[in-house]
Structure formats: C-alpha cells, structure tokens
Amino acid sequence: MRTPAGGTRSGVYAYGVNTRTVTADVGLEPADGSEALAALTAAASELEASQQPAWPDTAALAEVIETLSSYPPLVFAGECDILTDRMAKAAVGEAFVLQGGDCAETFASATADNIRDRIKTILQMAAVLTYGASVPVVKIGRMAGQYAKPRSSTVETREGVTLPAFRGDMVNDFAFHETARVPDPQRLVRAYHASSATLNLVRAFTTGGFADLRHVHDWNRGFVANSANQRYEKIAKDIDKAMKFMAACGADFDAMRTVEFYAAHEALLLDYERPLTRIDSRSGRLYDTSGHFVWVGERTRQLDGAHVDFVSRISNPIGVKLGPKADIDEVLRLIDKVDPNRTPGRLTFITRMGAGTIRDALPAIVDKVTASGATVTWICDPMHGNTFESPSGYKTRDFEDIVEEVRGFFEVHQSLGTVPGGIHVELTGNDVTECLGGAEKIIDSDLEKRYESLCDPRLNHQQSLELAFLVAEMLGQA
Numbered sequence: 001m002r003t004p005a006g007g008t009r010s011g012v013y014a015y016g017v018n019t020r021t022v023t024a025d026v027g028l029e030p031a032d033g034s035e036a037l038a039a040l041t042a043a044a045s046e047l048e049a050s051q052q053p054a055w056p057d058t059a060a061l062a063e064v065i066e067t068l069s070s071y072p073p074l075v076f077a078g079e080c081d082i083l084t085d086r087m088a089k090a091a092v093g094e095a096f097v098l099q100g101g102d103c104a105e106t107f108a109s110a111t112a113d114n115i116r117d118r119i120k121t122i123l124q125m126a127a128v129l130t131y132g133a134s135v136p137v138v139k140i141g142r143m144a145g146q147y148a149k150p151r152s153s154t155v156e157t158r159e160g161v162t163l164p165a166f167r168g169d170m171v172n173d174f175a176f177h178e179t180a181r182v183p184d185p186q187r188l189v190r191a192y193h194a195s196s197a198t199l200n201l202v203r204a205f206t207t208g209g210f211a212d213l214r215h216v217h218d219w220n221r222g223f224v225a226n227s228a229n230q231r232y233e234k235i236a237k238d239i240d241k242a243m244k245f246m247a248a249c250g251a252d253f254d255a256m257r258t259v260e261f262y263a264a265h266e267a268l269l270l271d272y273e274r275p276l277t278r279i280d281s282r283s284g285r286l287y288d289t290s291g292h293f294v295w296v297g298e299r300t301r302q303l304d305g306a307h308v309d310f311v312s313r314i315s316n317p318i319g320v321k322l323g324p325k326a327d328i329d330e331v332l333r334l335i336d337k338v339d340p341n342r343t344p345g346r347l348t349f350i351t352r353m354g355a356g357t358i359r360d361a362l363p364a365i366v367d368k369v370t371a372s373g374a375t376v377t378w379i380c381d382p383m384h385g386n387t388f389e390s391p392s393g394y395k396t397r398d399f400e401d402i403v404e405e406v407r408g409f410f411e412v413h414q415s416l417g418t419v420p421g422g423i424h425v426e427l428t429g430n431d432v433t434e435c436l437g438g439a440e441k442i443i444d445s446d447l448e449k450r451y452e453s454l455c456d457p458r459l460n461h462q463q464s465l466e467l468a469f470l471v472a473e474m475l476g477q478a
C-alpha cells in the first residue's frame with residue numbers, strides 16, 4: 001500500500017501505524033508493507049492452526065474479520081518498539097519484567113473497579129520488585145486481550161452431558177448449555193471493544209496520578225501492617241528509608257506520578273490477531289496492534305504451525321511458552337524462526353516447568369540457547385506447571401509450589417551465569433480463593449468461598465504481594 005506524497009500528517013500515521021484503509025499524507029514516501037500483509041493473510045489458509053474454534057457461521061466470521069480490519073489499532077508500533085528495548089534490558093539484567101493479570105478476562109469483569117484493583121496490585125508488586133532488583137521493573141498487564149483460552153479437551157462433560165469446552169469470552173459463553181457454548185464470531189468484536197475500554201482506563205490510571213510512587217508505597221505499608229510478617233516489614237522499612245533519602249536529595253516525586261504500562265495476551269485466536277495486524281507506516285513492517293506483547297502458548301508453538309508463522313511475521317516483542325518437555329532442537333529452531341536477526345528484546349521464553357521439574361528441565365535449555373549465541377529474555381511463569389485438582393474438585397495451585405518454582409528459576413540462572421529476567425503470573429486484585437496457601441492459609445474447603453476464575457486459579461491480591469516480597473528477597477540475593 002503506497003501512499004501519495006505531499007499534504008498533511010494524519011493522526012494514524014503520526015503514531016506510526018497505518019491501517020489498511022487510511023492513506024497517510026505526510027510528504028514522505030512511507031515504506032510499503034502490503035506484500036508482507038498479503039503473505040500473512042495468505043498463510044491463514046495454508047497452515048494448520050491448533051486450538052481454533054469451529055465457527056459454525058463462516059459468512060458471519062468473514063464479516064467480523066472485515067469489521068476488525070477497519071477498526072483503529074489498540075496499540076501503536078512505536079510503543080511496541082519501546083517495549084522491545086525494555087525487554088532487551090531485562091535480558092541483560094538492566095531491568096526486570098513483571099507480567100500479570102487474569103487467566104481469562106471476561107466481558108462482565110471488565111469493570112472500572114476490577115481494572116483499577118489489578119493495576120494497583122501490579123503497581124504494588126512492581127514497587128517492591130524495583131527495590132529488590134535495583135533496576136526498573138517493566139510492567140505488563142495480562143490484560144486488554146486475554147479473552148481466549150487453549151483447552152486440554154475440545155469438550156466438557158457434566159453429569160452425563162457433553163458440550164463444547166468454554167474457550168474464553170472471545171469465543172463462547174461459560175454457561176453450560178448448548179446454545180451458550182456455540183462459538184459466535186460477534187464475540188471477537190466484543191473482545192475488541194472490551195480491550196479498547198480496558199486500555200483506555202489503563203492509560204488513564206497509569207498516567208493520571210493513580211500510579212504515584214508515594215501512594216503505591218502507602219498501599220504497601222498498609223499490606224505489611226496487616227500481614228505482621230517481619231521479613232516483609234523489613235523490606236518495607238528499607239523502602240521507606242530509601243524514599244526519605246531520595247526526598248532529602250531533592251528527588252522529584254511529582255515526576256514519578258506516571259508509569260509505563262504495557263498490555264499483553266496470548267496470540268491464540270488468529271481470526272482476531274490477523275485483522276488487527278497493520279503496516280507501520282514508518283518502516284513498512286507489520287505489527288499486531290491488539291497488544292504490545294503477544295505470546296504463543298505451550299499448546300500452539302508447533303514450528304510449522306500457524307501461530308509461530310504469525311508471530312514470525314510481526315514486529316512486536318514476542319513470548320513463547322516452554323514447558324518441561326520442550327525439545328532443545330525445537331527451541332533453537334524457534335529462535336531461528338521468530339528472531340532470525342537476533343534483535344535484542346524480540347524474543348522472550350516464558351518457562352513454565354513445574355516446581356518439581358524446573359531444576360532438572362531448565363538448565364539444559366538455557367545452556368544450549370546461551371551456547372547458540374542467541375540472547376533471549378528468560379521469564380518464569382510459576383503457575384502453569386503447578387496446577388492440580390484439589391480433593392474438593394477445584395483446579396488449584398499451591399502458593400508454596402509457585403514460590404518454589406521461582407526459587408528454582410533463580411537458582412538455575414545463577415548457576416549458569418545467565419539472567420532471570422522476570423516473572424509472569426496469573427493474578428487478580430480481588431480477594432478470591434483460588435490458589436491454596438499464602439499467609440491467609442487458604443485450604444481446600446475455602447476454595448468454594450470465592451472461586452471466580454472461569455479457567456485457571458489466580459493469586460489473590462494478598463498472595464500476589466507476598467510473592468512480590470519473596471521475589472524481591474531472591475532478587476536482593478542474586
């Protein structure tokens with residue numbers, strides 16, 4: 001798509017992302033990405049894409065894809081590039097990444113209070129981690145797009161009735177009846193609007209004064225006072241002292257009222273991600289404008305599959321999940337495919353091995369990747385390798401296992417001289433009872449009290465902060 005030279009700058013062009021329909025008019029001949037975009041679209045029909053819904057109404061789907069293609073980008077190419085730089089810093093220990101948010105966002109829970117509380121939790125965690133790591137924390141919400149889920153089974157059976165599995169609000173409804181579970185492409189459009197509203201609020205909260213470090217520190221003091229844990233108290237007191245010292249030195253706290261905050265989700269539903277992929281008019285490169293950072297999951301990272309092909313064609317920073325059975329040759333080929341130019345910050349491996357497995361499974365992978373000369377960012381997801389069914393029948397995780405996997409992650413990297421670049425957690429700002437343990441000592445019989453996740457169990461507000469204090473200790477010792 002070449003655009004005519006001369007004229008005035010269009011708003012869309014100014015942010016560095018061209019839509020398919022908007023022609024920028026800026027006196028420059030922007031790079032042409034139309035061939036790359038056509039190839040990306042063509043790959044849609046050529047490659048096997050796992051974990052996609054069987055949309056019953058393909059004409060309705062085609063209309064929705066057209067609609068999404070005409071909508072404005074949710075994020076901008078320039079923002080994605082900044083995040084790539086931040087991820088590059090995390091790869092070499094000059095930053096630490098905190099990715100967190102719901103397992104599965106829902107349309108109903110995209111409320112101002114829920115979004116505020118999740119951001120608040122992430123900001124509180126980030127303040128503690130910044131102190132522990134003594135480097136900037138890159139804050140990334142698992143939000144504004146995390147509406148689709150890969151499933152172990154295509155169906156769910158309850159009391160002898162078998163229906164299609166719930167695949168996330170972007171696909172079907174959680175209610176267990178036949179019509180609710182039929183994949184409805186209109187939900188892709190709803191997901192776009194819910195993501196747009198969420199991002200709007202995220203941008204307001206993170207730039208409008210809510211994120212002021214002084215408030216965040218006060219919230220943490222409140223948490224520590226209630227927790228009565230001396231280890232956390234010590235860290236909070238140390239942060240207090242550091243802030244007083246900074247104030248005495250004349251630090252401008254007003255300049256710390258805003259924070260950078262990025263949005264991430266699994267690039268699972270290609271019928272959503274492809275139409276939101278746009279040409280960056282500065283460079284002609286493609287960006288998936290549905291989120292700043294997108295990742296490919298453990299179930300969809302086939303080398304010759306559509307997901308890996310898709311992310312290899314876009315220029316966002318990319319994550320790939322690696323489970324305990326990840327094959328090292330496959331991992332090296334993934335690097336060649338997703339990061340052929342070895343761009344710092346481009347590729348993040350999010351390892352999710354399990355607390356009992358990480359010390360055995362991770363070293364060989366990190367070692368071989370390092371030996372290959374590639375620099376990737378290593379992030380620990382201590383959630384997905386530690387899920388089990390409790391005696392009362394809830395899918396849960398134990399807080400101790402989660403902490404233990406992060407501890408193993410740090411130990412492995414320390415022993416290899418490589419960099420533990422961040423953590424990726426499923427969390428909520430609410431007081432749910434989904435994961436066992438933590439200072440509140442949630443036990444199996446508590447799970448039913450407030451189990452609200454529609455898929456996997458999340459850390460609640462309190463458990464999330466505890467994790468941050470414990471990881472800050474690990475960072476302090478690293």
Ligand SMILES: O=C[C@H](O)[C@H](O)COP(=O)(O)O
Nearest residue numbers: 103149150151152153455456
């Ligand atoms: O979040 C990850 C997966 O979508 C989830 O663990 C799959 O859950 P299932 O095994 O219940 O399908």
Ligand SMILES: C=C(OP(=O)(O)O)C(=O)O
Nearest residue numbers: 150297298299321352384
């Ligand atoms: C599905 C997820 O994880 P994984 O691909 O690691 O199982 C997830 O993070 O939502």
